[in-house]
Amino acid sequence: MDFAELTTDLIDIGAASRRVVPPECGATVTLDGYVRQFTGERETLYLVYEAHEPMALKEMQKLIDQAKQDFAISHVGIVHRLGKLEIGETSVVISVAAPHRKAAFAACEWLIRELKRTVPIWKKEVYSDGEVWVEGEADPGQATTT
Amino acid sequence: MSVDIKVLFFGATAAEVGQRVLELSLPQNSTAASGFEVIVDQFPRLKRHKLLHALNQHYAAGDEVLRDGDELAIFTAVSGG
Numbered sequence: 001m002d003f004a005e006l007t008t009d010l011i012d013i014g015a016a017s018r019r020v021v022p023p024e025c026g027a028t029v030t031l032d033g034y035v036r037q038f039t040g041e042r043e044t045l046y047l048v049y050e051a052h053e054p055m056a057l058k059e060m061q062k063l064i065d066q067a068k069q070d071f072a073i074s075h076v077g078i079v080h081r082l083g084k085l086e087i088g089e090t091s092v093v094i095s096v097a098a099p100h101r102k103a104a105f106a107a108c109e110w111l112i113r114e115l116k117r118t119v120p121i122w123k124k125e126v127y128s129d130g131e132v133w134v135e136g137e138a139d140p141g142q143a144t145t146t
Numbered sequence: 147m148s149v150d151i152k153v154l155f156f157g158a159t160a161a162e163v164g165q166r167v168l169e170l171s172l173p174q175n176s177t178a179a180s181g182f183e184v185i186v187d188q189f190p191r192l193k194r195h196k197l198l199h200a201l202n203q204h205y206a207a208g209d210e211v212l213r214d215g216d217e218l219a220i221f222t223a224v225s226g227g
Contacts, residue, residue: 033227049226050157052219055203056226080226092227112227120200120219121226122157133158135195136223140205 001075001097002068004060006053008083011090020075020097027101029108033092035085045126047085052120056080059119063111071107073098078111080121091123147174149212153185154219162191172212179208181218195222 001020017030035047064076077095085091094111098104117138124133153168160166172181178201186192199206200219212218 051226052154052156052200052203052221055200055219058203116224116227118205118224119226120156120221120224122222123225123227124157133161133222134225135158136225138223140198140224 001077002064003077003079004057004064005079006051006056006082007079008081011079011081011093013090013093016077016079016093017095020077020095022074022097024099025074025097026099027104028095028097029101029104030093030095031108031112032090033094033112034090035087037087039125042127044087045128046087047091048124048126049080049082049085049091050122050124051080051082053082055120060115063114063118066114067096067107067111071096071098071110072100072103073107076107076111078115080115080119082121148172149174149176149216150214151181151212151216151218153181154217156219156221157225158195158222159192159197159220162195163189170218176212177208178206178210178212178218181212182206182208182220185218185220192220197222198224 013032060078075097079093081091096104096108118140148171150171153170182199
């Protein structure tokens with residue numbers, strides 16, 4: 001029931017969330033990450049996401065495997081959007097199903113933090129007066145603890 | 147003797163070098179790190195960025211010896227999510 005996917009289509013958050021629901025679970029925590037219009041004062045018109053696709057899928061699967069080792073959770077689903085995204089559209093969904101919600105919240109937070117640090121996906125912010133490929137700060141070689 | 151690899155660029159690095167894929171011949175026994183240095187010297191604009199490299203879809207340690215057909219990806223720190 002785990003899944004890691006990339007798509008250029010609109011993401012159906014509800015569908016992604018329900019795909020991880022097994023009978024032993026009591027809660028699914030779903031993160032809906034979407035395109036922010038204002039970063040500080042600057043207005044973004046739209047975003048373009050690009051990935052090293054085969055490597056991104058492998059890195060996402062590694063995160064799922066690690067999260068299932070480190071947290072009391074049952075299933076994880078991750079979907080990341082690629083291509084052009086309008087303001088407010090969902091860029092990433094992470095759903096974590098667990099017998100009890102506490103572990104699901106913790107795992108979901110760890111997963112998004114690690115995804116932003118290690119999965120080879122890049123975001124271009126397009127403004128009315130230019131565009132910039134956003135560059136992360138973190139070094140994927142340095143593992144963070146769960 | 148040489149080794150032929152494929153170099154991949156994404157996002158900011160693709161914009162800097164003006165291409166996404168580059169075929170490159172390197173001396174036999176070149177490593178991922180030495181291949182990376184050759185590419186950065188060839189495209190000095192890349193030096194404006196903090197770069198990472200991955201060999202065959204895994205983050206590279208650098209000391210891996212390159213073989214024919216290897217895929218070396220060069221990119222900036224990731225910014226998905």
